[in-house]
Amino acid sequence: MASGEVPRVNIFDNTFENLHQAMSIATKRQEILSHNIANIDTPGFEPLDFDEVLGKAVKRAQGGPVVLEEELAALTENSVRYSAYVKLISSKINVMRAVATQGRR
Amino acid sequence: MSIDDAFDISVSAINAKRLQMEIISSNLANIDSTRSVDGGPYSRRVPIFAERPLSFDEELDRAQKKAGGGVEVVAVVEDKTPFQKIYNPGHPDADDEGFVSLPNVSMSKEMVDLVYASKIYEANITAFNITKKMAQDTLQIP
Numbered sequence: 001m002a003s004g005e006v007p008r009v010n011i012f013d014n015t016f017e018n019l020h021q022a023m024s025i026a027t028k029r030q031e032i033l034s035h036n037i038a039n040i041d042t043p044g045f046e047p048l049d050f051d052e053v054l055g056k057a058v059k060r061a062q063g064g065p066v067v068l069e070e071e072l073a074a075l076t077e078n079s080v081r082y083s084a085y086v087k088l089i090s091s092k093i094n095v096m097r098a099v100a101t102q103g104r105r
Numbered sequence: 106m107s108i109d110d111a112f113d114i115s116v117s118a119i120n121a122k123r124l125q126m127e128i129i130s131s132n133l134a135n136i137d138s139t140r141s142v143d144g145g146p147y148s149r150r151v152p153i154f155a156e157r158p159l160s161f162d163e164e165l166d167r168a169q170k171k172a173g174g175g176v177e178v179v180a181v182v183e184d185k186t187p188f189q190k191i192y193n194p195g196h197p198d199a200d201d202e203g204f205v206s207l208p209n210v211s212m213s214k215e216m217v218d219l220v221y222a223s224k225i226y227e228a229n230i231t232a233f234n235i236t237k238k239m240a241q242d243t244l245q246i247p
Contacts, residue, residue, distance in 0.1 A: 027108055030236055034111045035159055035174040037232045038118030040225055042154045042176050057159055068228055072235075079235045086242045093247050 011096060019089045025052060026082040032057050033075045036066050108240045110174065115233040117157060117175030122226035124178050125152050129219045136210045139198040147208040149184035184209055 029050040039045040047060045128150050138147035159174040186209040194203030 027111070027239075030108065030239060031111045031114060031159070031174060034114040034232050034236065037229060038114050038121075038175045039154075039156050040228070041122075041221075042156050045156050048159070068225075072228060072231060075232055075235050079239050082239050083242045086246055090246050097247075 011099060015092050016089070019085050019092075023082060023085050023089075025050070026078055026085065028057075029078050030075065030082075033071055033078060037068065037071050037075070040066055040068055040071075108236060108243070111236045112233065112240075113173050114175040115229050115236065117173075117177060118229040119226060119233070121152075121154060121176050121178050122222050122229065125222045126219060126226070128152055128181060129215050129222065132210045133212070133215050136208055136212060138208055139196075139205060146188050146206045147210070149186070149208065149210045150181050151184050152178045153180040153182060155179045 032048050032050045036047045039047075045066075047066045048057045049060045050056075051058045132149050135141070135147040141147040154176055155178075157175045157177050158172045160172065188206035188209050190204040190206055192203055193199055193205045196205045199205050
């Protein structure tokens, strides 16, 4: 980019679409992790994972029982990531509002 | 599919564990009961947990809450471990040879089960609170 050139940014891009998709995935993952935690003590339970490619729950590949602490940590991380998406969407909306109102309220 | 589903899952586990703790309390309370409602000494009760499947094929299953994820207590069964017999001919419930059958409840086993159940109970409450934060964050979108 030559100096002095202003980058063209289209505020009507697919940010909303992408963030909404990311939030949906995080919500689904939250459900699956909660399910694993709920069934810690259930005999014969096979833990699940969320496969982003397939977009659904699949049985976890590597064996071994569910470790409660790991599952809770994953749940927390998922929740923090979701919060990040919320912040990004909020920023986007605020930017659009600033543009739409030309900085005036 | 929404955040509500994760709540339902955690709540199902909270309920199941709470029921387990009630059963353990009943076992401990009856550790000396030589007369149960069915006659004979009290039999230790054990909850049977089963996974409630996440997905469902029919709307009817969902309406009847047969799916939706989480866990449920499908049965409460009697432990078939034989009763302990103590020689005490003076006891009103002694049999012809003077033996009294005592409930098959072990204090130490029940206490270990109780500690474990309450740990899992708390873990699911923690999971519920984490999901609650996600839901609250969503409301912050301007």
